[in-house]
Amino acid sequence: MEEPPxxxxxxxxxxxxxxxxxxxxxxxxxxxxxxxxLRSRHLVALTVLRDRGEVxxxxxxxxxxxxxxxxxGLLNELEGKHLVERRRSPQDRRRHVxxxxxxxxxxxxxxxxALTAVEDEVFETLTPEQRDQFHELLVAAxxxxxxxxx
Numbered sequence: 001m002e003e004p005p006x007x008x009x010x011x012x013x014x015x016x017x018x019x020x021x022x023x024x025x026x027x028x029x030x031x032x033x034x035x036x037x038l039r040s041r042h043l044v045a046l047t048v049l050r051d052r053g054e055v056x057x058x059x060x061x062x063x064x065x066x067x068x069x070x071x072x073g074l075l076n077e078l079e080g081k082h083l084v085e086r087r088r089s090p091q092d093r094r095r096h097v098x099x100x101x102x103x104x105x106x107x108x109x110x111x112x113x114a115l116t117a118v119e120d121e122v123f124e125t126l127t128p129e130q131r132d133q134f135h136e137l138l139v140a141a142x143x144x145x146x147x148x149x150x
């Protein structure tokens with residue numbers, strides 16, 4: 001019988017740690033967003049609208065990597081909560097433009113405050129400098145992803 005290979009203990013793999021941390025942050029983040037009536041997909045859409053301003057429904061779907069059916073469902077949820085407004089484009093009546101409402105801005109601020117508290121707790125063992133460096137490393141690592149986040 002052949003001996004099993006010996007693992008090189010000096011090799012450090014980060015994937016499992018990143019996955020564990022991501023799942024932990026996701027669970028904690030979902031718990032923080034739930035009292036606000038938000039899910040992470042809502043938060044991402046609201047953030048894109050805040051950062052880009054008014055956009056066409058098609059451009060928003062592209063930014064969120066969603067098909068037309070899923071973007072309509074997402075926008076119906078957000079519009080039902082009065083967080084976004086959808087209206088016909090004055091330039092092309094076949095298109096809809098989407099914008100954040102005042103309620104959407106206020107709720108996004110509350111959500112970001114809640115998520116900041118989650119990150120402060122999860123990353124409490126890191127110094128502010130380490131947290132900045134960690135963020136920079138994550139941005140650099142995600143740059144090679146097929147769909148960049150930032």
